[in-house]
Structure formats: C-alpha cells, structure tokens
Amino acid sequence: MSSAPQLSDGKPPEGGAPASPVPPGPVAPIALTPTGTQSAEVLFLRRVIVAGLNIALYLALAGWAWSILAQGGWTLVDLLLFVCFLFGTPWAVLGFWNSVIGLWLLHGRGDAMAQTAPFAALADPAAPIALRTAIFMTLRNEDPARALHRMKLIKAELDASGEGDKFAYFLLSDTNRDDVAAEEEAGVAAWKAEAGEGAAITYRRRTDNAGFKAGNVRDFLERWGHDFDLMLPLDADSLMDARTILHHVRIMQANPRLGILQSLVVGMPSKSAFARIFQFGMRQGMRSYTMGQAWWVGDCGPFWGHNALARIAPFRDECHLPVLPGGPPFGGHILSHDQVEATFMRRAGYEVRVMPEECGSWEENPPTILEFMKRNTRWCQGNLQYFKLLGTRGLYPVSRFQLVWAILMFLGIPAWTFMLPLAALKPFDGEPLALFPAASALTLYILFTIMNLMPKIAGLVDIMLTKGGTARYGGTTKFLFAGLSEIVFAWILGAADTFRTTIFIIGLLFGKSVTWGGQARDAHGVPWDVAVSNLWPQTLFGILVVGLMAATSIEFAAWSLPLTLGFLIAIPFAVWSADPGLGARLYRRGLYAIPEEIETPEIIARAQAQNGGAA
Numbered sequence: 001m002s003s004a005p006q007l008s009d010g011k012p013p014e015g016g017a018p019a020s021p022v023p024p025g026p027v028a029p030i031a032l033t034p035t036g037t038q039s040a041e042v043l044f045l046r047r048v049i050v051a052g053l054n055i056a057l058y059l060a061l062a063g064w065a066w067s068i069l070a071q072g073g074w075t076l077v078d079l080l081l082f083v084c085f086l087f088g089t090p091w092a093v094l095g096f097w098n099s100v101i102g103l104w105l106l107h108g109r110g111d112a113m114a115q116t117a118p119f120a121a122l123a124d125p126a127a128p129i130a131l132r133t134a135i136f137m138t139l140r141n142e143d144p145a146r147a148l149h150r151m152k153l154i155k156a157e158l159d160a161s162g163e164g165d166k167f168a169y170f171l172l173s174d175t176n177r178d179d180v181a182a183e184e185e186a187g188v189a190a191w192k193a194e195a196g197e198g199a200a201i202t203y204r205r206r207t208d209n210a211g212f213k214a215g216n217v218r219d220f221l222e223r224w225g226h227d228f229d230l231m232l233p234l235d236a237d238s239l240m241d242a243r244t245i246l247h248h249v250r251i252m253q254a255n256p257r258l259g260i261l262q263s264l265v266v267g268m269p270s271k272s273a274f275a276r277i278f279q280f281g282m283r284q285g286m287r288s289y290t291m292g293q294a295w296w297v298g299d300c301g302p303f304w305g306h307n308a309l310a311r312i313a314p315f316r317d318e319c320h321l322p323v324l325p326g327g328p329p330f331g332g333h334i335l336s337h338d339q340v341e342a343t344f345m346r347r348a349g350y351e352v353r354v355m356p357e358e359c360g361s362w363e364e365n366p367p368t369i370l371e372f373m374k375r376n377t378r379w380c381q382g383n384l385q386y387f388k389l390l391g392t393r394g395l396y397p398v399s400r401f402q403l404v405w406a407i408l409m410f411l412g413i414p415a416w417t418f419m420l421p422l423a424a425l426k427p428f429d430g431e432p433l434a435l436f437p438a439a440s441a442l443t444l445y446i447l448f449t450i451m452n453l454m455p456k457i458a459g460l461v462d463i464m465l466t467k468g469g470t471a472r473y474g475g476t477t478k479f480l481f482a483g484l485s486e487i488v489f490a491w492i493l494g495a496a497d498t499f500r501t502t503i504f505i506i507g508l509l510f511g512k513s514v515t516w517g518g519q520a521r522d523a524h525g526v527p528w529d530v531a532v533s534n535l536w537p538q539t540l541f542g543i544l545v546v547g548l549m550a551a552t553s554i555e556f557a558a559w560s561l562p563l564t565l566g567f568l569i570a571i572p573f574a575v576w577s578a579d580p581g582l583g584a585r586l587y588r589r590g591l592y593a594i595p596e597e598i599e600t601p602e603i604i605a606r607a608q609a610q611n612g613g614a615a
Helices: 040-069 074-108 113-115 119-120 146-160 178-195 210-225 242-254 273-297 312-318 339-346 369-389 395-429 436-452 454-463 477-510 526-551 554-559 560-568 570-578 580-589 602-610
Strands: 133-139 169-173 201-205 230-234 260-268 309-310 349-365
Touching: 040 074, 040 273, 040 436, 074 113, 074 273, 074 436, 074 454, 113 119, 113 273, 113 570, 119 242, 119 349, 133 146, 133 210, 146 169, 146 178, 146 242, 146 602, 169 178, 169 210, 178 201, 178 454, 201 210, 210 230, 210 312, 210 454, 230 242, 230 312, 230 395, 230 526, 242 260, 242 309, 242 349, 260 273, 260 312, 260 339, 273 349, 273 369, 273 454, 273 477, 273 580, 309 312, 312 339, 312 395, 312 580, 339 349, 339 369, 339 395, 369 477, 369 526, 369 570, 395 477, 395 526, 454 477, 477 526, 477 560, 477 570, 526 554, 526 560, 526 570, 554 560, 560 570, 570 580
Parallel strands: 133 169, 133 230, 169 201, 260 349
Antiparallel strands: 230 309, 260 309
C-alpha cells in the first residue's frame, strides 16, 4: 500500500509539496467484498443512505396521510384507508429512490459502471476462455422449433467466435404432452445430425415436473454439473449474442468469487401491440432503476433465473432449495426459485451481481394482457412463499431484505385495490365533508402519482439526456409520443392486473394454487367473448367504484380516472391491445419501437426470420 495520501478517486495529489509520510506501524486492512473489487464499508454506507432516504420519505408520506384522515376524528373507513396506505406505499417509495439514484449515476457522476460493477473491469477482453460452460434451455410444452432455433443461433455465433469448444448445449424438457415431446426429440436429433458427430448437444426429458423449473435445473446439476464450471440458463423465449456471453464468461473467469452474474434482459422487437407498448415502457425505466438498485445492493444482487451465468459448484452444493412445510399454495416446492438461490449463493461466500447495462440479452414479453396476468399470478404465489424463508439462518441482511422486497411487490397490490372502494365510501362515513382537507388530499394524490411514475420518468429523462438517445427509438417525436402514451397504457394495464392479482391472493388464502404450464408467446388476437369471461369482474368493480365517487361529485370521479379507468375499459383494452391489425400498423409506422428494431442485430434478424418477422 502506498504511503501517499489518497484522494477519493484513489490517486495521489498532484503538484505542491511532497506528501508527508505515513507514520510507520500496522495498517488496518480494508474489508472488501468476496471478489476484492469493492469496499464493504462503502457498500454499507450506501445502504445506510438508501435506508435513510426510504424511511424518511415513507414516514413523511404516512404522516401526511395521517393528518388528512385524522381531520374530524377517526372512522373505520379512515383506519382501513390508513392501513392500506401503509402496506401499499413501500414498493413505490423504493422504486422512486432507485430511479432517482440511477439517473444521478448515469448523468450526474459519469462513472456509473465503475460505481455499480467494479468487478467487470478485471475482465481481459482478449483472454482465452478457460472455463467450460453449459448453456441450457428449460422447456415445458413450448414450441420446439422456436426454442431449438434460438439455441442453434447461439451455438453458431459462439462457434464463429473460435471459442465454441468451451460450450455445450442442453435441452431440458419437462414437457408432459407426447406430441410436443416427439417434436422436441425429432428436432434435437436433426440438430445433432446437422452439427456433426461429437457435437456437444444433449436432450433430456423428465417424466414428471417435480420441483418445477428449479427441479429441472437440479436434475441437470446432479447428472452433468460436475463436467462444467459455469451454466447459462435460458427460458424458451430467451436469446443472447456471443459477444455478451463471452464478455460475461471472461468476467466470471476474472472473478472466482463471483457466483451469479445477471445480465440486464430487455424485450425483443414484436408485432404484438400489447408487447410493443409494454416493453417500450419497461425499456426506459429498467436502466436507471437497475443502476440505482445495483449501487446499493452490490454483492447481494438479483437473479432472474435466466440469461445469467452461475458458477456450478457452489450453486449445486449450496443453493439446494428446501421443500416448504405444508401443502400448496404456500408450502411444497418453491415456484419463484431464483431470488432464493441468489440469497443462498451469497450466504455461501460468493457475490451475486447484475450488469446494469444494455447488452445482447433479450426475452419476449407476453403478447396479450391475459398472458401477462397469467404469468404474474405464478410470480405472485412464488413470491408470497418467501414468508416461510425469512427466518432462514445465515442470510445476509440485504439478501433477506431482497425476499421482503419481493413479498412487498405483491402484498401492496391488494392494499391499493382496496383503497379505491374505501376512498369512494369516505364521503358516506358520517364525517362532515366540510372538515375533510380535500386540497391536501389531492396534492398528496398528485405527488404520489408522480413518485409512482418515477421509474418511467427517469427512463424518459435518461434517454433525452443521452447523446443520440431518442434516435435509437425512431426520433424525438415518436419517442415522446410513445413515452407519454405508454404511461396511459400502464395505468390501464395496472388497474386490470392489480384487480386480478388481488382476487388471486384472496384465493390463495382459501387454498387456490397455480399450475405450471407453457406460455403463449406469439402475437394473437383476444376474442370478445374470451375478454368478457376473463375481465367482467374488473368492469363491474370499476362501475361500482366510479359510480360511488360520481354520487359524491363528478370531479371526484374524474380525478380517480388514472387509477380507475383501467377497470372500466378492461374488456375493450384486452381486445384492442391484442388486435393483430393494430400491432401491424404500429410496426409499419415504427411506433413504440425499441433500439433493436431501428438497428437490428444479426442474431435477432435470424430469429425473426424463423417466424416470418417480429414475434
């Protein structure tokens, strides 16, 4: 260690008198994270700052809500409203600060990656690949041709890089339909014949779905894990380019104590109107949000279960999931396995990190609101199972908080859903309307709405401040139109989905459970009768709530529309957003385009060609 005093950037001072020598004696070592690339003390201070910001804002909002509801005395409606507010607010508060911090890192400091991913700097871009990596795709009643085509594209790019011999490929099937399984087997056989003798391609079909996807991966680890150093799990809708895979492998190679490296996964170009608009909004907010999150979670980062590299030995030996006591829905095998595995990996002494930058890592998003809600209910049940894991021994505090955070993601949804009818009932609870501080309540509502939208706002500002940023989305005019209209889309989607999730959570309390099946990934329409049969409860709920509000005043009902419109128009929204004709028109005009549509990477172009264009 140099005896010269260090500045904040680690450099000795320039100019002036020579630095005074440091008195002789032992120097306390700096505690570092397992990879040795970041100060544990710095991370601790960041976490203290983030905790302070979140607690301060949460208490301020809670105090404001208290002062509003306390006017004229407390009623049962007031009490229920306040409890719902307390449960519904934490997720929004954390999202606000993550986005603000991320935007500051991206445009305030100028060294965002150095602050959030210092481990990446150790990777030598010219270093030969020394680690063996198994790339596998987990399947259950998916389109075999589509999945195999993506694996072929990844293999072709890696082979062309000259490093292809360090990778092997596995199709891990949990398919329970014999016709689909026959297609899988025939497709893999044809691929192996095309690749030539000795190709490292393996197909395995389990006879049951024990443990769901995590059980599928566990079977791979027990049978083949000893032959590889790293694994790269992919979903049936995943795609990664060779450049990203090789870069991330080199990062893992340079950091032996890096256990999981999660890439930032973004959506692929789509002709589905629903998917286009949804993933446009996700794309803007993810960069600043993930950057802000990575700044303080550091070595206790997220794992999303796919498009991520994991070190096999500790994953196999230390990340074995428990079978939770009791039966479904909260007991048994864990549905949302990935974040639990991340906490176990960190407990084993390995870092879990996310690369908070856009790279060649993609997935497809649900093409309709009905598929979107189906996916969310599975995540909801899986996340709520984490209640039984909060007492697990040895977890790091931030890792334990990651589980709490995942629970809050869904626990706050029924709180906000119940707040709407409670707000509609408030004028009828016996308190004089003249005593209610309507102006203060409206101001809180507006500010909270802006705060809740902060991930999207930060994403839009990030793109506007980035040189050439809007050009990657088709130009400033199209970008701003898409950005502002997507907020309305998100409001409508949010209402319909939160009501569905609320009903599902109530069902969980009575033993209802999801089943694990395939997902529809191609653009398709939603018939009116299907939309009505699935979404009539949302419509009825909206009519009742808005009707009650309108009985008090039309202005009250009108101000509620950002939160209630989605209930009223859920049925036509489902039909409209899935209309193939609308999707085709948006695609032709370049509306809600993402960068890969403006300048399409070769691997995506080849993936699209297999389906006759964007999904």
